[in-house]
Amino acid sequence: MDIQKEQESKEGAWHKVGMLSEFPDISHESIGCKILPGCKTKSIPKPQDPKKSKANRGSGLEDQVRVFKHKGFMHAIDNQCPHSSFPLKQGSVFDIEDGAGIRCFRHGWQFDLFTGTGDRGSHTLNLWDIELRNAPASGSMEASETGDKEVWVRRPPSLWAF
Numbered sequence: 292m293d294i295q296k297e298q299e300s301k302e303g304a305w306h307k308v309g310m311l312s313e314f315p316d317i318s319h320e321s322i323g324c325k326i327l328p329g330c331k332t333k334s335i336p337k338p339q340d341p342k343k344s345k346a347n348r349g350s351g352l353e354d355q356v357r358v359f360k361h362k363g364f365m366h367a368i369d370n371q372c373p374h375s376s377f378p379l380k381q382g383s384v385f386d387i388e389d390g391a392g393i394r395c396f397r398h399g400w401q402f403d404l405f406t407g408t409g410d411r412g413s414h415t416l417n418l419w420d421i422e423l424r425n426a427p428a429s430g431s432m433e434a435s436e437t438g439d440k441e442v443w444v445r446r447p448p449s450l451w452a453f
């Protein structure tokens with residue numbers, strides 16, 4: 292196993308989900324995250340899931356991450372409500388004291404976007420690691436000159452349970 296693959300198997304792989312400039316701040320929209328182009332949903336299969344063939348990977352809601360910017364903060368969360376697995380891409384983002392939350396459209400449960408804590412029971416929203424990286428330099432007027440950054444996400448190892 293090469294060093295990179297060994298590192299990924301221990302810490303999880305990072306995935307580029309786009310450029311920071313591709314994520315308009317959804318706090319400027321009156322309907323929150325709901326079906327806005329500023330929110331991206333990506334399928335990223337769990338690493339080394341022995342139950343899934345390669346053909347089936349990335350097809351389920353449990354593999355999806357929802358990425359968006361709200362009030363200047365980038366967020367990456369499971370696209371699956373912890374209550375009953377409804378897609379959170381249909382949820383709405385709202386302000387709370389010192390932060391923000393997302394309300395699931397299905398039954399109205401709410402989750403803190405900075406801690407994952409839910410407002411009912413012991414259900415917790417899974418938060419992904421997120422990192423902004425400088426774009427590699429290239430020949431033309433690119434991200435390095437505009438100050439744009441690459442947005443990378445990683446499923447934390449604690450969320451690898453199959």
Ligand code: FES
Nearest residue numbers: 372375395398400
């Ligand atoms: S499925 Fe989200 S609150 Fe019930």
